[in-house]
Amino acid sequence: MNRLSFGWTLPAYSVLLYAFLYLPIVVIVLFAFDAKAIPGLPIDAFTTDWFSASLGDTRLVGSLLTSIRLALMAAVLSTALAMPAAMVLAWRPVRMKSLVLCLVLGPVVLPQLVLGLGLVVLFRAAPDLIGAPAIVLAHTTMTSSYATLMLYSRFLGFRRSYIEAAMNLGADEFTTFREVVLPLVAPSLIAVLLLAFTDAFGEFVVAWFLAGFTETLPIAIWTSLRQVISPKIYALSALVILVTLFVSVSAQVWILGQSRRECES
Amino acid sequence: MSAAHDIPRRRPLLRAALPAAGLLPLVLWQIVFFVVPVALIFGVSVWRTQSYRLIPAFTFDNYIAIFARPAIWRALLLSVETAAFVTVACAVLAFPVAYFIAKKAGRWRGLLLVAVIAPFWISIVMRVAAWRLLLGERGVINQVAMTLGLTDAPMSFLLYSPVSTAIGLIYAYLPLYVLPLYAAISNIHDNWIEAALDLNASPARTFFEVILPLSAPGLVVGAVFCFVFGLGEFVTPALLGGGKQLMFSQVIQDEFQRRLDWPSGAAMAVVLLVLVFAALALSMKWIRRASGETGL
Amino acid sequence: MTERSPNAVELRAVSKVYGASAAVRDVSMEIARGAFVTILGPSGCGKSTLLRMISGFVTPSSGDVLIDGVSVLGAAPYERDTAMVFQDYALFPHRTVAQNLAFGLRMRRIAKDEIARRVEAMLELVNLRGFGDRRVSQMSGGQAQRVALGRALIVRPAVLLLDEPLGALDLKLRKQMQAELKTIHRDLGLTFVAVTHDQEEALTLSDRIAVMNGGALEQFDTPENLYRRPATRFVADFVGNANLFDARIGGGGRVAADSLPLTLDLSAAQRGGRGEGTRVALVVRPETIAVGAAAPAHHDCRVEARVDEIMFSGAVQQITGHLPDGTRLTAHQSAALPAPERGATAIFSWPGQSVWLVDG
Numbered sequence: 001m002n003r004l005s006f007g008w009t010l011p012a013y014s015v016l017l018y019a020f021l022y023l024p025i026v027v028i029v030l031f032a033f034d035a036k037a038i039p040g041l042p043i044d045a046f047t048t049d050w051f052s053a054s055l056g057d058t059r060l061v062g063s064l065l066t067s068i069r070l071a072l073m074a075a076v077l078s079t080a081l082a083m084p085a086a087m088v089l090a091w092r093p094v095r096m097k098s099l100v101l102c103l104v105l106g107p108v109v110l111p112q113l114v115l116g117l118g119l120v121v122l123f124r125a126a127p128d129l130i131g132a133p134a135i136v137l138a139h140t141t142m143t144s145s146y147a148t149l150m151l152y153s154r155f156l157g158f159r160r161s162y163i164e165a166a167m168n169l170g171a172d173e174f175t176t177f178r179e180v181v182l183p184l185v186a187p188s189l190i191a192v193l194l195l196a197f198t199d200a201f202g203e204f205v206v207a208w209f210l211a212g213f214t215e216t217l218p219i220a221i222w223t224s225l226r227q228v229i230s231p232k233i234y235a236l237s238a239l240v241i242l243v244t245l246f247v248s249v250s251a252q253v254w255i256l257g258q259s260r261r262e263c264e265s
Numbered sequence: 266m267s268a269a270h271d272i273p274r275r276r277p278l279l280r281a282a283l284p285a286a287g288l289l290p291l292v293l294w295q296i297v298f299f300v301v302p303v304a305l306i307f308g309v310s311v312w313r314t315q316s317y318r319l320i321p322a323f324t325f326d327n328y329i330a331i332f333a334r335p336a337i338w339r340a341l342l343l344s345v346e347t348a349a350f351v352t353v354a355c356a357v358l359a360f361p362v363a364y365f366i367a368k369k370a371g372r373w374r375g376l377l378l379v380a381v382i383a384p385f386w387i388s389i390v391m392r393v394a395a396w397r398l399l400l401g402e403r404g405v406i407n408q409v410a411m412t413l414g415l416t417d418a419p420m421s422f423l424l425y426s427p428v429s430t431a432i433g434l435i436y437a438y439l440p441l442y443v444l445p446l447y448a449a450i451s452n453i454h455d456n457w458i459e460a461a462l463d464l465n466a467s468p469a470r471t472f473f474e475v476i477l478p479l480s481a482p483g484l485v486v487g488a489v490f491c492f493v494f495g496l497g498e499f500v501t502p503a504l505l506g507g508g509k510q511l512m513f514s515q516v517i518q519d520e521f522q523r524r525l526d527w528p529s530g531a532a533m534a535v536v537l538l539v540l541v542f543a544a545l546a547l548s549m550k551w552i553r554r555a556s557g558e559t560g561l
Numbered sequence: 562m563t564e565r566s567p568n569a570v571e572l573r574a575v576s577k578v579y580g581a582s583a584a585v586r587d588v589s590m591e592i593a594r595g596a597f598v599t600i601l602g603p604s605g606c607g608k609s610t611l612l613r614m615i616s617g618f619v620t621p622s623s624g625d626v627l628i629d630g631v632s633v634l635g636a637a638p639y640e641r642d643t644a645m646v647f648q649d650y651a652l653f654p655h656r657t658v659a660q661n662l663a664f665g666l667r668m669r670r671i672a673k674d675e676i677a678r679r680v681e682a683m684l685e686l687v688n689l690r691g692f693g694d695r696r697v698s699q700m701s702g703g704q705a706q707r708v709a710l711g712r713a714l715i716v717r718p719a720v721l722l723l724d725e726p727l728g729a730l731d732l733k734l735r736k737q738m739q740a741e742l743k744t745i746h747r748d749l750g751l752t753f754v755a756v757t758h759d760q761e762e763a764l765t766l767s768d769r770i771a772v773m774n775g776g777a778l779e780q781f782d783t784p785e786n787l788y789r790r791p792a793t794r795f796v797a798d799f800v801g802n803a804n805l806f807d808a809r810i811g812g813g814g815r816v817a818a819d820s821l822p823l824t825l826d827l828s829a830a831q832r833g834g835r836g837e838g839t840r841v842a843l844v845v846r847p848e849t850i851a852v853g854a855a856a857p858a859h860h861d862c863r864v865e866a867r868v869d870e871i872m873f874s875g876a877v878q879q880i881t882g883h884l885p886d887g888t889r890l891t892a893h894q895s896a897a898l899p900a901p902e903r904g905a906t907a908i909f910s911w912p913g914q915s916v917w918l919v920d921g
């Protein structure tokens with residue numbers, strides 16, 4: 001701790017900022033319990049009816065299930081693409097490495113709007129893929145970038161001598177991977193899977209362009225936001241937000257704990 | 266007994282091919298679904314349309330048309346202004362928190378950092394939906410303000426205006442700004458700050474002459490990402506900005522999807538891309554420095 | 562069994578070039594089966610690179626590596642009959658001590674009960690009975706070191722490679738582990754190749770020492786020969802910090818030092834067949850030098866020097882001095898002898914037959 005102390009101002013400001021970050025979340029959760037048909041202050045009566053109503057709404061629940069299904073596929077696909085690539089990038093001399101890294105990083109900085117429109121043009125060549133397949137392909141492109149970056153830094157921190165020790169004792173590349181690498185990076189792998197899932201689950205713009213008649217949850221909410229919005233939407237959103245927060249926080253705390261353990265050992 | 270012979274031998278050729286095999290799927294994937302679409306946008310931007318049909322051609326008419334339509338100019342200007350304002354606002358808002366987490370939070374720093382980023386993972390559509398509840402004419406903020414007697418009539422500029430877009434964007438990208446700032450500030454040794462104070466620098470001078478210059482990599486990287494994302498963001502302006510003052514991304518989307526003039530929309534997308542890459546190129550030096558320091 | 566090479570490891574002119582610089586250059590070495598060899602040299606001289614070429618993690622730029630008489634150039638690390646003890650031990654953190662020990666045997670598809678039996682025996686050998694179910698993170702430095710050693714030994718490799726195996730231990734533990742290593746080596750009769758930059762460790766442990774400098778092998782010999790008959794200036798200096806005086810061989814086998822008021826009659830053996838006019842350096846071991854008001858009778862080399870510094874380290878006192886022309890001298894003599902006074906002039910003397918010559 002240094003002596004440059006701001007007294008109570010810094011903590012107080014931080015509390016305000018966290019309040020700002022979590023205010024919309026609190027509000028949406030709060031209004032999910034508002035008994036009025038058009039939510040607004042003051043809330044006179046609380047109800048849990050909107051939750052059961054939203055879970056009874058087949059169209060909403062259908063879009064939720066679609067989102068889960070597609071995001072799951074994108075998460076698995078992008079992790080499967082990212083893991084071997086991250087290992088090679090971190091451990092092997094790669095020719096034109098910066099070019100490869102640019103290729104990997106590109107989708108992160110590219111405006112989603114532009115990627116989405118580009119994919120719309122691309123899929124004109126394969127109109128049959130519009131809908132669920134196109135969404136999965138697009139989300140995989142986006143999430144594999146994040147996944148590669150996260151796994152790349154994990155593998156950079158991986159002790160090479162573990163691998164050498166295994167090989168030295170007679171384990172070939174595949175056995176080494178199965179016996180040593182995989183068990184040690186499994187937590188990071190799961191964390192990356194979870195974050196990729198979360199990212200793909202919530203993505204709207206690109207999915208919207210490529211959706212055709214497929215409806216994901218963000219698309220369903222977008223559509224309803226253009227009409228008079230039903231509190232059912234808030235109820236379902238509240239549920240999803242809480243799950244998302246839980247998943248992303250635990251994934252990141254997990255990664256954090258991992259890197260701390262690495263530092264200590 | 267020689268153990269070497271008990272171990273199955275694998276062909277050296279296969280072994281040499283392993284690295285390529287690991288990298289190839291991702292590289293191919295990114296070429297097909299990232300490089301090709303971007304190239305297609307560039308390609309389409311020099312085509313023409315005739316009665317809603319694409320005609321392969323080579324013409325700069327679409328670019329010339331952009332500069333001829335003041336509405337597009339205004340949208341581009343509004344987008345740049347808004348992104349710039351959002352960037353500055355995020356920097357000012359994020360800095361104290363990043364400093365607090367990096368220097369004052371002790372063993373809570375990990376959790377506090379995660380808590381800053383967590384809202385970022387919530388679907389943008391849901392976040393924006395929440396802001397509509399807050400900013401609307403009968404929204405939470407107006408209701409509270411009127412109850413407290415701060416204002417008599419609801420503040421109508423809060424929703425469907427560039428103000429609400431800016432608020433939504435600040436909310437969306439604040440977490441992104443805290444991350445690089447945090448990384449830069451945690452790299453500042455307490456000793457350096459101590460040394461400045463010991464040399465009788467006032468806290469203000471210490472801040473401007475030690476802390477601020479040393480957090481510059483984080484400030485620049487955060488700014489670039491904030492600006493780049495803010496410029497291209499579509500959902501927030503579309504849902505919070507209303508239909509009167511359009512942002513550039515809305516115009517592009519409109520051109521593509523409603524007016525079905527792909528070449529014109531693609532030309533605008535290229536302009537957006539050029540801005541994005543200019544911002545990235547100008548700051549490449551800083552991004553390198555920042556990523557070198559955080560070891561990414 | 563067909564006729565086996567007497568050498569467990571043979572290096573034939575191996576080099577390793579990284580970009581413009583050579584980490585190892587043209588090293589040839591034969592390591593007899595059952596020997597304990599250490600590779601000694603300053604930091605960055607290529608010791609680890611040499612070891613890793615034997616284990617297969619580094620491919621030589623040129624030359625050949627043979628294990629048990631067979632070239633292993635094309636063989637992957639897991640196809641070579643070597644086992645390595647890593648400096649950071651590299652114990653698998655997700656496995657228990659026993660599972661770590663069993664790893665190499667499992668890779669060799671040995672039956673379960675056989676593995677269990679050998680793991681128990683190995684725990685016994687490395688003094689870790691009852692520790693089998695511990696997590697490796699719960700082991701102390703010395704215990705972890707023993708697990709690492711056991712994990713490599715259990716596969717009974719043709720060569721056991723140790724890269725600074727004791728580097729992470731404190732002095733006391735290090736001495737104890739040196740003794741244990743030596744015992745295990747003798748009991749098992751395996752070939753050990755260890756890397757160290759601690760010359761004392763090398764001298765204590767090994768049958769033969771390979772001294773490396775700047776990627777090249779300076780000398781590969783027994784500890785005694787390294788000490789008594791160093792091949793190069795570098796070896797003489799690095800092993801035992803000898804005094805080196807530039808000199809020149811004159812007529813009739815007489816050697817005249819450039820800076821000392823000294824001429825020596827050396828035997829042909831001492832001259833090593835060098836002819837008249839050759840530039841050489843006299844190697845004078847600090848232990849052979851006596852310092853006092855007078856020289857012992859059999860010390861036929863005598864110089865007068867001013868005493869600069871006297872340092873006691875237990876049984877030995879280290880005396881440094883300089884000649885009028887500035888040449889420095891270091892002597893080690895028993896602390897029981899009277900110490901000369903600092904700043905005084907004293908006679909530094911040594912027997913001529915203990916002098917050794919290296920190429921100047």
Ligand SMILES: Nc1ncnc2c1ncn2[C@@H]1O[C@H](COP(=O)(O)OP(=O)(O)OP(=O)(O)O)[C@@H](O)[C@H]1O
Pocket residue numbers: 579583584602603604605606607608609610611758
């Ligand atoms: N992968 C590599 N790429 C480039 N240079 C290397 C590589 N590995 C080693 N070197 C260089 O080769 C030389 C010898 O390295 P090596 O690790 O063998 O030294 P060492 O004798 O083991 O040193 P230390 O006692 O410090 O461990 C060093 O100058 C090192 O910088």
Ligand SMILES: [Mg+2]
Pocket residue numbers: 608609610
């Ligand atoms: Mg080394």
